[in-house]
Amino acid sequence: MPDSTAVGLQNEEQHNPALLHHFAEPQQQRDAASLGMWVFLATEVMFFGGLFCAYLVYRRLYFGDFAAASKTISMGYG
Amino acid sequence: MPTAMPQPERENYLNKEYGVWSWLLTTDHKRIALLYLVSITFFFFIGGFFALLIRLELLTPAGDLVQADTYNKLFTMHGMVMIFFFLIPSIPAVLGNFLVPMMIGAKDLAFPRINLLSWYLYIIGGVMMLHCILTGGVDTGWTFYAPFATNFTNSNFIEAALAIFVAGFSSILTGLNFVITIHRMRAPGMTWSRLPLFIWAHYATSIIQLLGTPVLAVTIVMVAAERVLHLGIFDPKLGGDPLLFQHLFWFYSHPAVYIMILPAMGVVTEIIACFSRKRIFGYSFVAFSSIAIAVFGFLVWAHHMFVAGMSVYAALVFSLLSYAVAVPSAIKVFNWTATLYKGSIHYDAPMLYAFGFLGLFTIGGLTGLFLAALGIDVHVTDTYFVVAHFHYIMVGGAVMGYLGGMHFWWPKISGKLYPEGWARLAALIVFIGFNLTFFPQFLLGYMGMPRRYYDYSHMPEFQVLNVLSTAGATVLGVGYLLPMIYFLWSMRYGKPASDNPWNAAGLEWKTPSPPPTFNFEEEPVVTWEAYNYDELDAPRDDAPRKEEVPVAR
Secondary structure (H helix, E strand, C coil): CCCCCCCCCCCCCCCCCCCCCCCCCHHHHHHHHHHHHHHHHHHHHHHHHHHHHHHHHHHHHCHHHHHHHHCCCCCCCC | CCCCCCCCCCCCCCCCCCCHHHHHCCCCHHHHHHHHHHHHHHHHHHHHHHHHHHHHHCCCCCCCCCCHHHHHHHHHHHHHHHHHHHHHHHHHHHHHHHHHHHHHCCCCCCCHHHHHHHHHHHHHHHHHHHHHHHCCCCCCCCCCCCCHHHHHCCCCHHHHHHHHHHHHHHHHHHHHHHHHHHHHCCCCCCCHHHCCHHHHHHHHHHHHHHHHHHHHHHHHHHHHHHHHHCCCCCCHHHCCCHHHHHHHHHHHHHHHHHHHHHHHHHHHHHHHHHHHCCCCCCHHHHHHHHHHHHHHHCCCHHHHCCCCCCCHHHHHHHHHHHHHHHHHHHHHHHHHHHHHCCCCCCCCHHHHHHHHHHHHHHHHHHHHHHHHCHHHHHHHCCEHHHHHHHHHHHHHHHHHHHHHHHHHHHHHHHCECCCHHHHHHHHHHHHHHHHHHHHHHHHHHHHCCECCCCCCCCCHHHHHHHHHHHHHHHHHHHHHHHHHHHHHHHHHHCCECCCCCCCCCCHHHHCCCCCCCCCCCCCCCCCCCCCCHHHHHCCCCCCCCCCCCCCCC
16 A cells, blocks of 8 residues: 655555545544544533433432332333 | 637536536535525525514504414514524535635535535424424424423424424534534645634634534423423422523523624624725734634523523623623724724625624624613513614624625625626615614614514504514515525626636635635645735735645636
C-alpha cells in the first residue's frame, strides 16, 4: 500500500480507498471522526443528564412512594 | 442581442448530474442547502398563512372569524412552524450548509452523509407536523406549558411534540457537522483569526444547538410520558412541579433564540464589510462576542418566568444576567456602526437589508432590556409588547438577515444576478410593512392588550392599532412574495453572474458561480487576513498579489 502520508504526491497516485474524498489526509479523517464522536457524546450527556437528574431528585424526595410502588412492580415489564 | 458561438456551460454542482435521485441522495453540501431552501420556504408559507388568519381575526374586537379553540390553534401552529421549521434551520441549513465549507477552503462538510440525514430528519419532522396540522392542530401555544399540554388539551399534542423532537435531532446533527468542520477542515493558512465572522457566528450557533437541543428533546420525552403514562412529573396532585416544566423548556428555548439570531448577525457582518469596502471594525470583539452570546445565553432562561411564581431573589439574578447578555450584542452593533464610519457605502439590496437589520435589531434588543427589568416585565408580560419585541428580533432581525444573505450570495448559488431594482423595492416594502405591522404592537402591549386573545371586545379602543398592524402584515406579505418571484425568474432569465460580482472578500468568491461540486480543484493556501478590502479595491500590478488561489478555470 503506498505511503499516504508522503507530502507532495498527487492524491490519485496514492489514493487510500478508505480516505473519503473531502479529506486531504487519513489522519484528518480520523481526527474528525473521533472529535465528532466525543461531541456527540457531549450531546448525549445533555440529553440523559437532565432525565437522570429529574429521576434522582424525585426518587430522593418521594422515597416512600417509590418504595411502595416497587411492591406493585410487574416482573415481566421490569 | 447577437451572441457569439454558444459556450458550453462549465460543469458545476447544478448540472453535474440530473435526476430526482441525484438530488435526494446527494451528499454535496451545496445541493443539500438547496433542498433545505425549498423545504423551509414551504414551511414559511404555512406559518405565514396562520399569521394571516391571526391578523384577520384581530381586525375586529369581536371574536368573529374563528372560534376560541381555533384561534389557539392558529397562534400555536404559527409559532411552532415558524420557529422549529423555518427560523431555526433557515440561515444555518441554507446559507451555512452552502458556505461554511467554501469559506474555510474545504471540499465539503466533515460528515456529508450526516448532513443528508439532517435534511431527512427535518423532512420527517415536517411531515409529522403537517399531518398534525391537517388532523386538527395543537392549541397549547408553542410553549406547550404543563399542565394544559399534559393533562387538559384535547388536541393532537403528542404528534406535534414528536415532530419537534425529530426536527431537533436535525438541528443537533447540523451543529455537530459545523463544529467538526470548522475545527478540522480549515485550509492551510486559514487560522482562527482569519476566519470570516460568518464562520464564528455559525460556530457559536452550533455550540448552542449541540448543548441546548438535547434538553428540549428530553423535555418533550417527559411531557409525552406525563401525558400518556400520567407519571406525575409535572402534576402537583401526584407530587410533581409544573414550574419544573417551565425551567426545562426555557433552558432550551432561550438559547434557541440565539440560534435564530447569531447566524443572521454573521450574515450582516459579511454584508456590511463588503458594502462599506472595509474590514470589520474590531474583528476579535465581534468574534468573541458571538461566543459570549452563546455562553451567556444559557444563563438567562428564567427571565421568561418572572411572573410564574419563582423566587424573587432568583428573578433578581436572572434579571441581572439578562442585562449582561445584551452587552455582546451591543458590542456587535457598535462595531458594525464603526465599520460603516468612513466606509465607501454602496446601497445594493443586501446592504438595504443589513441597514434594516441594524435598526430593527437594535429596537428589538433594547425592548428586551425593558423586559429584563422586573418592574416593567410585570406590567407588560403576556401582552403584545412581548410579541412585538420578539418579532422585531426574529423578523426584523433574523428574517432580514436571511433575505440579505440570500441576495448577497444568490449569484454564487445560482450563477445568475437577481434584478437589482426590484430587489431594492422589495427591501423597502419589507421594511415599511414590518414596521407598520409590529410597531403598533408595542403600543398595544404597553396599553394592556394581552397576547393570545382572539376577542378584545372589552377593549374596543385597541382596534385602530390592530387594523394598522393587519394592514402592515399585508404589505409585508407582498414584500416577501417579490423575492420569491424574481429569484425564480432570475434562474431562467437573469444575467449570468461573474465569479465575484460584488468584488467581495472571502474564499467562497474565488470559486466559479455556480461552484463545481468539490469547490476547489486544489486546496487553497491562505496567506492573507480576512476582509482584505484594501487589497481587493486597489490591486498593485507590480507587487505579487498575495491572494492568488490555484483554482481551475
